[in-house]
Amino acid sequence: MKANDLIDGQKAVITNVSSGKFQTKLIEMGCFVGSEITRLYQSPLGDPIAFDIGGYILGLRKEEADYIQVEASNGN
């Protein structure tokens, strides 16, 4: 599944970051394979979305979060 598909508060582990224009930037910001990601909350207008990436908050547009494939952890 993609990072977009997580629900608020759901934890996951990043399994892949698709190659493309955002790839390097996303990895630099800590979205690398094996890193923990939690969806926190969305903007009042629905986009962008805030994620917890290894302990800090990162805001991503949906089109950017689409580059991140995740595997949801068991439970929440």
Next chain:
Amino acid sequence: METNTQKNIALIGNPNCGKSTLFNLLTGLNQKISNLPGTTIDKKKGVFYIEDTKISVTDLPGTYSIYPNGEDERIAINHILDQINNSVDLIVYVADASNLQRNLLLFTQLADLQKPIIIALNMMDVAHEKGLTINIPLLSQELGVLIAPINSRNKEGIDHLKSFILKTEASFQTTYFNQINKDKSLTNFSNTVSDRVVKSLENNQEAIDTISKETEERYQIIRNTITKTVRKSLINITNKTKQIDKFLLHPFYGFVAFFATLFVIFQFIFKFAEYPMNWIEQFFSWFAGLVHSWIPEGYINSLITEGIIPGISGVVVFLPQIIFLFLFLSILEESGYMTRVSFINDRLMRKFGLNGKSIVPLIGGMACAIPSIMATRNIENKKDRIITILVTPLMGCSARLPVYTLLVSLLIKNDNNFIDIRGLILLSLYLVGFIAVLLFSTIFKYLLRQKEKSFFILEMPDYRIPSLRNVGLTIKDKTYDFVFNAGKIILIVSIVLWFLASFGPKDNFAKIEQKYQTYELSDKETLIKSEKLEASYAGIMGKSIEPIIKPLGYDWKIGIALITSFAAREIFVGTIATIYSIKDAEDEKTISQTLSEQTRVGSDTKVYNIATIVSLLLFYAFAMQCMSTLAITYRETKSIKWPVIQFFYMTGFAYLMSFVAYQLLS
């Protein structure tokens, strides 16, 4: 190093790591700010002493990685690399202890450059609050550098850091790059960096893949280090930031809080700034009067009291608004709320080619475009920033108000209606300006070609209480920057405009003086002033543009006012009063009365009929009638291209709209 008494250090780190706070703490007021060539990226230098050793410190631009993601970042990183290679004895790497993993990425890249480096591990208090325990001796051993734990907010650990700065000669043990690259041909990191940077900016997929892979591998090493050295408390600690976000990003309360913030800022720069602005103007006009009585009558007197002093006044008068706006902006930045402003507005503003942060300059533009355009600097994306700068002056600013008020009073003579029609017209003029903002930002979105990738990958830092020292220094920097950069241009242009309005070709002026010598009229002075303006260069220019402005319904008298009010829109009112020899020009009713009686030459049609007034209103709503804005646009874009585009698109559009309005209504 030549002597033991001087050392050059550089502060480097991620954005939001508290680097500037540390810099301000170390150097106090002993700092100088300038820009990297061709950009508005700040370059700060300062000096402080540790015992007898003079330490020169450079605050380098904050960055997440040594590989840039755009043109401005490339310039910043080139500057960093250049400094490191040529003029830095020691790198002080500032890292946020509460977010160590991501903060160490840039560290491993810099360590590979093989320069002496130490770590100032900042925000130890926040890390502690988050339940993180860092084994500093072990971390120091793992990374192969000295680490000074500090809290730049309350000066903790600073002495410790200073002793490290003094004693570190060469402390690096860099193997990251060699650990990653089994390929023996890639042994020198600094040579490899520049090559990859160039290729990745050309969107070379192979280079991008290499950088991505290298970055991931660096993170794997960092993760191992962190697992060994950082312990996270098992007790679940409530995160203050996330709780505040629940409120400030709430679909309803989030907007309430946001609009309340905007309202407070607007009140200050629109309403409260008015008092000090009036004092400044009164002071300078009193001062000009004083100087006028000191110096003998003549050109020098006129140059000083009517050219230079009002010119300086025209620069200083902006300071209250600049100070207020940057007081709030730096509080918003420092507190962490600014990134939430982006987060809330991104979706809406993106549609119009703007940025979530564009909304603050746009609202500020309702008071004045000058501080607002200065405020666009925290928009990271260059294209978004340029579009915001270009459209901000379309917002109805306070200098338009006197022009609007005069013209609307001509349009609606007696406003005794139940509904305040004058008020409604004013409101619709503001609205029309805002619609033009959305229209032109959309147009520019498609017109401006974008080489850089647009993204919103934004760290939202923890909320914190703003540091007074940082806020104060920001205000000081902005005021200084405005006065000594844009201020110079404003002063020069206002002196030129003064010259055009006070001098005429040949002996025009002398003839006028002569003509009135024999008269004994009560309003002699007013009549001379009016005739002189007509005979001046500005008057001649006003007359010569008459054929161009005739289709808009304007005569040469209005033409002169258009030219003089290029200095600032509100000058329109004063010029009109002079040109029609209105004696009691302080009273708006008198001006309004005189204007409504004016008829066209050779007929009894009124000059100020509905068609002309509407045409003028629209002209002042859209036209770039403000040289100060052009000066600040030049200053903030570092290119003559953008103020030129701004002038022509705005004035061109104004011409078109006024033409259509006049032709339809007359």
